[in-house]
Amino acid sequence: MPLRNTDTRWGGVAQTFHWLIAILILAQGAIGLTMVDLGMTPTKVKVFALHKSIGLTVLALALLRLAWRLTQRVPRDPPMPRWQHIAARVSHVLLYVLILALPLSGWLFNSAANFPLEWFGVVHVPSLTQGLDPTLKTWSLRAHVVLFWILIGALTVHVAAALWHHFVRRDDVLLRMLPDEGRKSRTGVLR
Amino acid sequence: MKRMAVAALMLALPFAAFAQQWKVDFAHSALTFTGTYQGERFEGRFKRFDAKIDYDPAQLASAKFDVTIDIASVDTANAERDQALPGKDFFDIAQFPRAHFVTTRFRKAANGEVVASGTLSLRGVAQPVTLAVKFSQAGNGATLDVDTTLKRLDFGIGSGDWADTSMIGNDVAVHGHLTLTR
Numbered sequence: 614m615p616l617r618n619t620d621t622r623w624g625g626v627a628q629t630f631h632w633l634i635a636i637l638i639l640a641q642g643a644i645g646l647t648m649v650d651l652g653m654t655p656t657k658v659k660v661f662a663l664h665k666s667i668g669l670t671v672l673a674l675a676l677l678r679l680a681w682r683l684t685q686r687v688p689r690d691p692p693m694p695r696w697q698h699i700a701a702r703v704s705h706v707l708l709y710v711l712i713l714a715l716p717l718s719g720w721l722f723n724s725a726a727n728f729p730l731e732w733f734g735v736v737h738v739p740s741l742t743q744g745l746d747p748t749l750k751t752w753s754l755r756a757h758v759v760l761f762w763i764l765i766g767a768l769t770v771h772v773a774a775a776l777w778h779h780f781v782r783r784d785d786v787l788l789r790m791l792p793d794e795g796r797k798s799r800t801g802v803l804r
Numbered sequence: 805m806k807r808m809a810v811a812a813l814m815l816a817l818p819f820a821a822f823a824q825q826w827k828v829d830f831a832h833s834a835l836t837f838t839g840t841y842q843g844e845r846f847e848g849r850f851k852r853f854d855a856k857i858d859y860d861p862a863q864l865a866s867a868k869f870d871v872t873i874d875i876a877s878v879d880t881a882n883a884e885r886d887q888a889l890p891g892k893d894f895f896d897i898a899q900f901p902r903a904h905f906v907t908t909r910f911r912k913a914a915n916g917e918v919v920a921s922g923t924l925s926l927r928g929v930a931q932p933v934t935l936a937v938k939f940s941q942a943g944n945g946a947t948l949d950v951d952t953t954l955k956r957l958d959f960g961i962g963s964g965d966w967a968d969t970s971m972i973g974n975d976v977a978v979h980g981h982l983t984l985t986r
């Protein structure tokens with residue numbers, strides 16, 4: 614599999630970014646939803662710290678991914694109605710916005726609440742505010758939670774569309790986002 | 805007997821006056837501390853405390869600080885932390901609402917700095933504590949700065965699960981800045 618994208622498939626770099634970020638985001642959601650209900654113990658503090666570190670990693674990966682994306686050609690859409698081209702564009706842009714905005718809102722909340730922020734305990738990450746900011750704290754937490762559920766909504770559509778392409782339309786849309794060794798193109802246009 | 809005590813008091817009063825009683829201007833005074841949490845320094849303060857300050861740099865023998873701290877007034881600019889601190893695992897204010905510090909002795913160190921020894925009672929533990937004292941007088945007013953470093957575990961603050969000093973540092977630097985008037 615080539616590292617760079619081609620006209621017909623996503624390259625290794627784009628795929629790695631896509632699946633790595635997908636896994637980390639889903640882990641983040643699970644950690645986030647569980648950790649808020651933990652009792653006030655050192656374990657809770659450690660799990661929070663882990664959530665923040667993974668979240669900041671997602672932010673960095675998302676920025677790198679976008680930068681890479683801008684240097685790449687993009688595989689052509691299979692023939693499909695115009696509204697579906699548009700829907701795909703819009704939902705992908707929305708997903709990009711969310712994977713940036715979600716960790717950013719978390720970072721903002723963390724700053725406004727005046728919590729420490731050390732990436733995996735080794736790199737100090739600066740605060741985005743001048744210490745405590747109660748108003749911003751309330752709003753950034755709301756944003757963090759709301760953005761998360763918007764992401765879940767968008768992701769449901771995204772996954773449904775991927776499965777629909779694969780199982781109903783039987784085109785290459787899912788395959789071209791997967792490592793291809795030994796896998797056959799259904800339309801003969803992959804690679 | 806009682807009369808004698810009164811007489812002794814009246815005799816002693818003029819001497820006691822030498823020690824100079826100061827009034828503390830609490831609006832311009834602060835009792836702060838710096839701890840570490842998850843590898844980062846954080847600042848806190850006690851918003852309410854009372855201090856009786858008798859101090860004359862020339863009369864160290866009769867100097868005395870007597871400070872009472874309302875622990876519930878702790879503020880570290882983080883709502884979650886400020887909610888946890890009064891609890892049983894930390895200051896346990898239900899049992900120990902106040903801390904008390906009183907000096908026993910003042911002396912001048914070799915380098916000329918004044919050091920006050922005293923006893924701090926905090927969370928039911930009384931421990932000897934020494935303060936570095938800096939005093940500067942200007943006209944009718946003065947400022948007093950005192951510093952010390954405490955070990956939180958000596959006082960059982962954050963024991964049990966919270967004893968891990970890689971999460972919450974053991975050393976806590978305490979600073980008092982008092983604006984004094986006559």
Ligand code: HEM
Nearest residue numbers: 631634635638639682705708709712768772775786787790
């Ligand atoms: C949090 C999880 C996910 C996020 C944030 C995400 C985000 C994205 C984005 C932004 C794109 C567009 C890529 C571009 O145009 O540069 C994309 C493409 C794609 N995603 Fe996801 N995705 C996630 C999970 C999934 C899952 C679970 C599946 C599969 C079931 C999937 C299947 C695909 C496919 C097949 C494409 C390629 C679409 C095409 O070739 O036009 N994604 N994803």
Ligand code: HEM
Nearest residue numbers: 641642645646649665668669671715716719720723758761
């Ligand atoms: C990829 C990114 C992220 C995802 C998917 C995510 C998801 C979540 C979720 C689902 C929750 C639970 C919300 C609730 O139900 O109350 C949560 C809470 C939280 N997140 Fe994130 N998060 C991400 C990144 C971050 C980052 C980068 C930070 C900080 C630097 C952060 C800090 C927090 C904090 C402090 C909470 C707890 C809020 C509270 O006390 O209620 N998150 N996150």
